[in-house]
Amino acid sequence: QASQEELKAAYRRLCMLYHPDKHRDPELKTQAERLFNLVHQAYEVLSDPQTRAIYDIYGRRGLEMEGWEVVERKRTAAEIREEFERLQREREERRLQQRTNPKGTISVGIDATDLFDRYDEEYEDVPGSSFPQIEINKMHISQSIEAPLTSTDTAILSGNLSTQNGNGGGSINLALRRVTSAKGWAELEFGAGDLHGPLFGLKIFRNLTPRCFITTNCALQFSSRGVRPGLTTVLARNLDKNTMGYLQWRWGIQSAMNTSIVRDTKTSHFTVAMQLGIPHSFMMVSYQHKFQDEDQTRVKGSLKVGFFGTIVEYGAERKISRHSVLGATVSVGVPQGVSLKIKLNRASQTYFFPVHLTDQLLPSAVFYATVGPLVVYFAMHRLVIKPYLRAQKERELEKQRESTASDILQKKQEAEAAVRLMQESVRRIIEAEEARMGLIVVNAWYGKFVNDNSRKNEKVKVIDVTVPLQCLVKDSKLILTEASKAGLPGFYDPCVGEEKSLKVLYQFRGVLHQVMSADNEALRIPKQSHRIDTDG
Numbered sequence: 001q002a003s004q005e006e007l008k009a010a011y012r013r014l015c016m017l018y019h020p021d022k023h024r025d026p027e028l029k030t031q032a033e034r035l036f037n038l039v040h041q042a043y044e045v046l047s048d049p050q051t052r053a054i055y056d057i058y059g060r061r062g063l064e065m066e067g068w069e070v071v072e073r074k075r076t077a078a079e080i081r082e083e084f085e086r087l088q089r090e091r092e093e094r095r096l097q098q099r100t101n102p103k104g105t106i107s108v109g110i111d112a113t114d115l116f117d118r119y120d121e122e123y124e125d126v127p128g129s130s131f132p133q134i135e136i137n138k139m140h141i142s143q144s145i146e147a148p149l150t151s152t153d154t155a156i157l158s159g160n161l162s163t164q165n166g167n168g169g170g171s172i173n174l175a176l177r178r179v180t181s182a183k184g185w186a187e188l189e190f191g192a193g194d195l196h197g198p199l200f201g202l203k204i205f206r207n208l209t210p211r212c213f214i215t216t217n218c219a220l221q222f223s224s225r226g227v228r229p230g231l232t233t234v235l236a237r238n239l240d241k242n243t244m245g246y247l248q249w250r251w252g253i254q255s256a257m258n259t260s261i262v263r264d265t266k267t268s269h270f271t272v273a274m275q276l277g278i279p280h281s282f283m284m285v286s287y288q289h290k291f292q293d294e295d296q297t298r299v300k301g302s303l304k305v306g307f308f309g310t311i312v313e314y315g316a317e318r319k320i321s322r323h324s325v326l327g328a329t330v331s332v333g334v335p336q337g338v339s340l341k342i343k344l345n346r347a348s349q350t351y352f353f354p355v356h357l358t359d360q361l362l363p364s365a366v367f368y369a370t371v372g373p374l375v376v377y378f379a380m381h382r383l384v385i386k387p388y389l390r391a392q393k394e395r396e397l398e399k400q401r402e403s404t405a406s407d408i409l410q411k412k413q414e415a416e417a418a419v420r421l422m423q424e425s426v427r428r429i430i431e432a433e434e435a436r437m438g439l440i441v442v443n444a445w446y447g448k449f450v451n452d453n454s455r456k457n458e459k460v461k462v463i464d465v466t467v468p469l470q471c472l473v474k475d476s477k478l479i480l481t482e483a484s485k486a487g488l489p490g491f492y493d494p495c496v497g498e499e500k501s502l503k504v505l506y507q508f509r510g511v512l513h514q515v516m517s518a519d520n521e522a523l524r525i526p527k528q529s530h531r532i533d534t535d536g
Helices: 004-018 026-047 049-058 077-096 363-435 466-471
Strands: 103-111 135-148 153-164 167-181 184-193 199-209 212-223 226-240 243-251 256-264 268-277 282-290 298-306 309-319 324-334 337-346 349-358 439-448 461-464 478-480 501-508 511-518 523-525
Touching: 004 026, 004 363, 026 049, 026 363, 268 298, 324 363, 337 363, 349 363, 363 439, 363 466, 439 466, 501 523, 511 523
Parallel strands: 103 349
Antiparallel strands: 103 135, 135 153, 153 167, 167 184, 184 199, 199 212, 212 226, 226 243, 243 256, 256 268, 268 282, 282 298, 298 309, 309 324, 324 337, 337 349, 439 461, 439 501, 478 523, 501 511
16 A cells, blocks of 8 residues: 555665665675665565556466466556556466366165164064164265356266165256356256156346346256156345345246245344245244354254154254364254254365254253263364374474475575674664664564463464664664565565564664564554563
8 A cells, every 4th residue: 555655755764774775785785786776676566556467466477377468558557557457367268178066965774773772672583683773774975076168157067876765866967057148157967867767948147236136047847757847046145244134936847836035244144034845834044153263163963843843953063174174063843853964064065964863852862962972072173183183283394494485595594694784774764763762672472382281292483673773773663564574675584484473672762562463464663562661
């Protein structure tokens, strides 16, 4: 957000600091020339509105982007942004044409009712009857891949296999989707399977207004019993910024009408729905709370009441790695009984394990379904997941350090050279600040600090930035913006990929002050809140 006047002032100040003619020592003169050239290159980019717009949005890679040589230099910042995004889309389209987007689901149903609904008298004479019988009674596997044909056409190939109690079947489907305009798309689907005959379908999506859209799906299913048509229409509307309303009408097999309202915010997700249909009519309310923590923890609960009975569900999910989310849900219903559903999402793959515990409402089943997953999760998290993630992070940091070692070494040398060149300027600044009882940086450190006892084995990695920080003081003020401080003159990154902070001990009006700020946090000193209380 710096103005042109602020840029010019900073440029003049750094030029005065690094100008080669101000240094007589040959080594310092050489270092000053290199830093002076870097400052000049930076000013050339930032003083030009076009190149600054590119750099502000996309950084160095924007300036080096393939295709910029054809961009007219007289364009506005908005036009440059649009042109850059067009070049990005073209390059992304070329990549998409050589790439598929696989998605899959694996579901394994487990019958564990023998754990709670066991008739011991029936198994007294059966060998091995002392152990409960846990069986896999159903499985389902589905997979799909997408292949972009053109910028508007996509082919989708999907298939699934299912089995339950020894009987099963599968199907394969091919869909062709075309984006017809900025407001909608259409999709043709063809399918076949060993349990059902050929399937032909058409799906249409259309934005009616900026806040309303409609989706229609019609299908013809051929079988030995004849042709079974089906039609589903969904009308959706934005009720406000975070709320959607849906009206659904389904005709054919299991005809129904459904109305639902979904409210999704940063901290919660709420759904209320009502359905009238054959054979099932129901009302459902669900709520999910999103914790704003690093693991993206969510807890949820729902109540569903209908002609089929009543079901209460509650559960939680948590991110266990960069691409994996683990969740567990307990389902208690009449007459369904008690079930535990475990789900693992890994990137675009989903693994689902519904475990049926009992057909009755047994308190013991509800207790173990609730407590069991929690105990297993916390044990696994402490003994397996946490050590694995820590080791993985260390490996990634080590690779990052190795790949950036030469660059960091160069930055370190530039920072050390800048500090040597700043000495004379800093001496004058300190003299001026002492004369007015102003701001004097006593000590300043930048890098990784370890204050938590649980991390006492980790190594502290900090550098002394007292001189470069004092050099930034102007009129007894020091102002740092919301950006990584590793890019400041005289700074470099002492611990690549790790969290960094800036700790400053300074004197103002003869009184000591101290502050610690995060790497990307804005900092403005002096402040009364930084004052060290020496009364005690």
